[in-house]
Amino acid sequence: MKIGLYFGTFNPIHAGHLIIANHMAEYSGLDQIWLVVTPHNPHKKKSTLLSDHHRLQMVHLAVEDYPKLKPSDIEFRLPQPNYTVNTLAYLQEKFPTHEFSLIMGEDNLNTLHKWKNYEVLLQNHNIYVYPRLDNGTPDDAIAHHPAIHRVGAPVIELSSTFIRQSIKDGKNVRPMLPAKVWEYIEHNLFYKK
Template sequence: MTGIFGGSFNPIHLGHTGLAQWIVQQGYADEVWLMVSPQNPLKEENSLLPEKQRFSLARTAVRHIAHVKASDFEFHLPRPSYTWQTLQALEEAYPTQEFALIIGADNWLCFDKWKNYKKIVENYKILIYPREGYDITSALPENVTLMNAPLFRFSSTDVRRRLIKGEDVSEMIDRKVHERILSEHLYETYRHNTTKNK
């Protein structure tokens, strides 16, 4: 089974890769694809790196991690891309594979707001990882599993905030990713904009 772990990965950090590794090691999935989400043309975020840069950093982060890979599959789908459509397109492209959706507890608690959420629950396994402050107390459908995964307390938002301030993030992101962010001057534009707007 292939676990689909979607996100903007802006930037990818050790929480993302650590969780993906844990899921494979614990046997919840045979492999995990980190599905980098494309930019939404209807939504602007001034700290969002271009999708190809985010995907390239994700590939760097997983270069030595067995059974975990970065995927740009959604880049080639109509936009905006919804999870249901992505899962359907994956099934069509890889008819012999079984896919499971990996989401955080925060997303599960608002899952009824997702497009075609009932169809996702009916047709796919869902693996939920815990998020601090988001407790799931209600019963779960048979094909939905709350994993007893470790909590990774930092986020991409926190990594970006530190990068923009010029603070150390070496314990939060992969060494090669960190080197690339510095050498390619990524997020510096946002640091200058933030300084200008103060």
């Protein structure tokens, strides 16, 4: 089975995340997309980051009507701070019959050369890249690497930061969130302060 890994804090997961994940599931040749919730780094200031279990719960609520999208808490069980290359090694060992690929925005591709053991990622995994408006220029060797696959997904310029600030400012963000996620945020009074 071909699995695409879509990493994020998902604080909160929003319509843009779902559009990208679903597009990858339907148009890239991947069988499933796992939305990997990144745990809170204990060495970083928490600021507005909700607890791991609340963010994971929102991903569960968001994807329950999408059979090809799966929430994943795999990084919650790995030593922190964690690196993507370690997560992939762990997953490959745990699920030897699966083929794991990364999903990232063009903006992340531009900094891939700064990732720990990025050469190992390129050597062992495909990377599916979706467009961003302000994408800069990736390193030529990476941009044209055979492991890089650009997918003509919709350009989504919606951010969790914008949504959190809008909630704090008392704005109606309901259309930007899956209905059950919006209800969960409202019920728990998240991002109000």
